[in-house]
Amino acid sequence: MAGPTDTAFDLSDALVAAPIPMAHWLVILPVALCIGLGALLLMLRNRTQWHAAIAIPGLVLLVVIDAALLYRVVSDGAVTMVMGRWLPPFGIAFSVDIFGALMALTAAIAALAASVHSLGEITVSSRRYGFFPFLMLLLAGVSGAFLTGDVFNLYVWFEVLLISSFGLLILGSEPEQIDGALKYAVLNLIATTLFLVSVGYLYAVFGTLNMADIAMKARAGDSAPLMTLTGLFLLAFGMKAAAFPVNFWLPASYHTPRITVSALFAGLLTKVGVYALIRVLVMLLPVERAGLGPLVTVIAVATMLVGVAGALGTNDIRRMLGYIVISGIGTMLAGVAVGNAEGLGGAIFYALHSMVLMTALYLVAGQAARLGGGFSLTVLGGLYRRSGWFAGLSLVLFFAISGLPPFSGFWPKVLLVKAALATGAWWLAATILATGFLTAIVFGRVFLLAYWRPAAADAMAAEPIGWQTALPLLGLAMLVVGFGLFPEWLLHLTQAAAAGLEQPSAYLQSVFPAAGGVQ
Amino acid sequence: MEAVFAVVVGLFFSAAIYLMLSRYSIRIMLGVAILGNAVNLLLFTAGRVTPEVPPIIQQGASGLDNAAANPLPQALILTAIVISFSFFAFLLVLIYRAYQDLKTDNTGEMKLAEPDERPLPPLGY
Numbered sequence: 001m002a003g004p005t006d007t008a009f010d011l012s013d014a015l016v017a018a019p020i021p022m023a024h025w026l027v028i029l030p031v032a033l034c035i036g037l038g039a040l041l042l043m044l045r046n047r048t049q050w051h052a053a054i055a056i057p058g059l060v061l062l063v064v065i066d067a068a069l070l071y072r073v074v075s076d077g078a079v080t081m082v083m084g085r086w087l088p089p090f091g092i093a094f095s096v097d098i099f100g101a102l103m104a105l106t107a108a109i110a111a112l113a114a115s116v117h118s119l120g121e122i123t124v125s126s127r128r129y130g131f132f133p134f135l136m137l138l139l140a141g142v143s144g145a146f147l148t149g150d151v152f153n154l155y156v157w158f159e160v161l162l163i164s165s166f167g168l169l170i171l172g173s174e175p176e177q178i179d180g181a182l183k184y185a186v187l188n189l190i191a192t193t194l195f196l197v198s199v200g201y202l203y204a205v206f207g208t209l210n211m212a213d214i215a216m217k218a219r220a221g222d223s224a225p226l227m228t229l230t231g232l233f234l235l236a237f238g239m240k241a242a243a244f245p246v247n248f249w250l251p252a253s254y255h256t257p258r259i260t261v262s263a264l265f266a267g268l269l270t271k272v273g274v275y276a277l278i279r280v281l282v283m284l285l286p287v288e289r290a291g292l293g294p295l296v297t298v299i300a301v302a303t304m305l306v307g308v309a310g311a312l313g314t315n316d317i318r319r320m321l322g323y324i325v326i327s328g329i330g331t332m333l334a335g336v337a338v339g340n341a342e343g344l345g346g347a348i349f350y351a352l353h354s355m356v357l358m359t360a361l362y363l364v365a366g367q368a369a370r371l372g373g374g375f376s377l378t379v380l381g382g383l384y385r386r387s388g389w390f391a392g393l394s395l396v397l398f399f400a401i402s403g404l405p406p407f408s409g410f411w412p413k414v415l416l417v418k419a420a421l422a423t424g425a426w427w428l429a430a431t432i433l434a435t436g437f438l439t440a441i442v443f444g445r446v447f448l449l450a451y452w453r454p455a456a457a458d459a460m461a462a463e464p465i466g467w468q469t470a471l472p473l474l475g476l477a478m479l480v481v482g483f484g485l486f487p488e489w490l491l492h493l494t495q496a497a498a499a500g501l502e503q504p505s506a507y508l509q510s511v512f513p514a515a516g517g518v519q
Numbered sequence: 520m521e522a523v524f525a526v527v528v529g530l531f532f533s534a535a536i537y538l539m540l541s542r543y544s545i546r547i548m549l550g551v552a553i554l555g556n557a558v559n560l561l562l563f564t565a566g567r568v569t570p571e572v573p574p575i576i577q578q579g580a581s582g583l584d585n586a587a588a589n590p591l592p593q594a595l596i597l598t599a600i601v602i603s604f605s606f607f608a609f610l611l612v613l614i615y616r617a618y619q620d621l622k623t624d625n626t627g628e629m630k631l632a633e634p635d636e637r638p639l640p641p642l643g644y
Contacts, residue, residue: 152595159602166609175620180632182617186547189606190539196558196599203592204565256632315640377640445640453644 016085024081026069027094027147030104033062034140041133048127052119055132059112062139066105073101074493078500078510080149080212088149088511089210095149097507099348099497103275104146106352109479110267110359111139113472117363118260120468126171126258134171138164138264145272149511151199151284152209154276158192158240165269168261169253180256187249191239195276198232205229212511214284215504230288233280234296240273241329244302250326251310255318255375259366262318266325267359271351274332281336282344283501289339297337297428303330304435311442316375317365317450320442321358324401327435328354331416334428338419344498346415349490353408353483357400360476364394367469368450377446382455387465391451393477398447400480402440407484411491524564531557544614544624551610555603559596566592 037058044050073079073096082091096104115135122131141161148154165188169181203209205226206217218226235246242250250270254262281289281296289296307327314320328350335347365375367390372380384391400407413432420429483490500506531553538550566589574587618624621631 152598156598156602159606163606163609166613170613173616176631178613178617178620179629182544182613182626182629183632185610185613186539186551189551189610190554193554193558193603197561200558200562200565200595203562203595252633313639315638376638378638381644449641449644 014087014090016082016087020081020085023072024079026065026072027079027081027096029065030062030069030108030143031094031140031147033058033065034136034143038133038136038140041136042130045128045130045133048124051127051132052115055136056112056115056119058136059108059115059139062143063105063108063112066101066108066143069096070098070101070105073098074496078507080510089208089213092153093149093210093212093511094147095212095507095511096147097497097500097504098493099275099278099501100146102348102352102493102497103271103355104143106355107142107146107268107271108139110355110476111135111142111264113359113363113476114260114264114267116472117263117366117468118258120466121258121260121366122171129171129173130167131171134164134167135264137161138168138268140164142268142272146275149211150209151202151211151214151280154279155192155196155199158195158272158276161269161272162188162192165265168264169257171258171261174256177256180253184249184253187239187246191236191246194232194236194239198229198236201229201232210511211279211284212504212508216508216512218285218287226285226288227291230281230285230292231295233285234277234292234299237273237277237280238299241270241277241333242273242326243299243329243333244306244326247303247306247326247329251314251319251322254322254325255316259318259362259369262321263359263362263366266321266362267355270325270329271355274329274347274351277333278336278344278347278501282339283504283507286339286502289336293337293339296333297425300330300333300337301428301431303327303333304431305330308435308438308442312438315377317368317377317380317446318362318375320446321361321365324361324439324442325354325358327439328358331413331432331435334416334420334432337428338416338423338425340419340423341495341498341502342415342422343419344501345491345495346412346419348497349415349494350409350412352490352494353400353412353480356476356479357397357409360397360473360480361401363469363473363476364397367465367473368394370463371465372450372455377449379456380450381453382451384451385455390465391447393473394451395447396477396481398443400484402443403436404440405484406481408480408482408487410484411487415491520568521564524560524568528557528561528564531560542625542627544617544626547626548607548610548614552603552607555599555607558603559599562592562595562599566595 041051078097080093080095082088082093084091138161141157144157166185170177206214239246304327307323310323311320332347332351335343369375371386372383400409403409403413417429417432535550535554538546569588572587574590621629
């Protein structure tokens with residue numbers, strides 16, 4: 001907007017002058033694809049027969065794009081793209097490192113599995129209420145949260161995924177769902193508002209919202225009251241992640257929607273909270289995280305124990321899985337509490353494992369209810385006789401959630417226990433192991449009652465297991481077994497992701513090439 | 520100027536928290552509405568409050584004057600207003616629907632998803 005006098009300004013100080021390389025578009029593509037497909041599906045809301053045919057290939061494409069993004073980030077290091085070509089910190093940056101790319105890829109895989117399962121469960125009327133558009137917009141929010149490099153932008157993606165999750169939660173409009181949704185909606189809205197408050201203070205302290213910029217300025221040793229601010233972030237993200245003592249919304253709501261939706265939520269939503277917690281506490285404010293370490297340790301221990309104790313005392317298997325989600329969050333927080341690269345690597349590995357596994361376990365619960373006539377452990381029975389392979393597959397998943405070898409839950413727990421012992425937090429290590437033991441009891445009891453106990457005499461005739469359930473379950477179980485047997489590749493990646501969070505020079509370099517990644 | 524705003528923000532927050540501690544869903548909604556405005560005001564104050572200097576680069580200068588107003592918080596607030604307004608609209612419909620379906624606006628009586636009497640799992644068979 002040069003005036004009539006035309007003073008020549010050198011715009012290369014403010015704008016990216018060179019054309020953006022094609023590869024950088026990959027950073028924005030997952031979000032653009034999800035929003036585009038979501039909008040398209042909304043336009044086609046009266047033609048519900050086309051929804052699945054558009055959404056599922058779209059999700060396959062999303063998995064491919066996220067995999068390509070991960071490949072690129074692993075081979076070339078962190079990638080940054082700025083919106084509108086404004087140089088950071090002025091333009092909104094999308095920055096991807098290994099951590100973000102891994103989470104985005106796993107989220108896409110979990111969503112693909114849930115969407116295939118929806119073919120058998122989500123009825124035409126639920127599709128008319130917009131299951132697939134909400135699903136795509138939810139994924140846009142989740143992918144955006146994993147890929148963005150701007151704190152305020154992270155808040156916006158939180159809200160995008162939150163409003164889509166409201167839509168999914170009340171699909172069907174049963175009174176029970178309305179009840180669960182009310183508590184979920186109000187408490188999550190307060191959590192994101194707290195997050196916004198923290199962002200406001202962060203801006204007041206640093207005068208910038210770009211994550212890399214904040215990370216540099218926080219390391220430069222500003223004496224601002226960052227400890228309080230970090231505590232506020234911990235509360236906001238802890239609430240999103242359902243950490244103790246702000247976990248009550250999760251068991252109140254996760255068992256009310258359709259099983260597909262529960263599986264999706266258990267796989268994606270709380271992990272976004274954990275991701276944001278790790279990103280902000282470990283990468284942006286590491287000194288303050290170290291100061292709050294004892295508090296995070298106490299929270300982690302309490303979350304693990306509360307979760308598994310709730311699961312022990314619950315009769316409804318969906319609610320029981322909700323408590324198991326909470327205890328998993330505690331295990332991830334244990335890695336944040338330890339805070340070194342090894343502990344964080346364990347936490348990231350556990351988060352990826354938990355995304356896949358919790359989705360699969362909710363699908364198992366849905367299938368168990370269809371075979372056994374209900375979600376209550378008092379009525380379920382005879383599943384082993386109904387379907388041998390389904391029982392075997394469930395047992396694999398039950399072992400994996402208890403952290404037994406040779407499945408994917410074993411390795412992150414090894415890492416976490418080792419890291420906790422190395423820092424002298426023996427009671428944290430003991431809690432991780434005790435939680436695994438109690439989880440084994442929880443699922444052993446499920447197997448005993450629901451699978452081995454003979455079915456009640458008046459049990460209804462079982463219908464065969466549809467491919468819509470079998471296919472995603474087999475796929476997810478293959479991931480669980482595969483990464484249990486051959487963990488080296490993923491271990492290597494998660495350790496690299498954790499190292500990148502602890503020493504974010506590559507990330508900073510991708511945002512500020514001129515600064516040379518100074519710390 | 521900031522001190523006055525800080526006090527107002529504090530008052531807004533206390534009113535919002537007081538209302539949200541209520542059992543009745545309509546009061547919680549009012550609390551949520553005030554909370555949203557408290558946050559907006561906080562964002563506004565966070566970006567320093569300066570009177571009447573528009574953020575326009577003067578002729579001949581190469582950057583903004585230090586006394587100029589900060590335009591960024593206004594962009595943030597605009598985003599936050601849109602988001603909190605849409606959430607408020609959704610929540611209003613949700614609590615009205617909850618009132619119709621559950622026949623109460625007392626959250627203490629909304630026990631459909633979590634009934635008081637939940638059986639413990641069987642100890643054996």
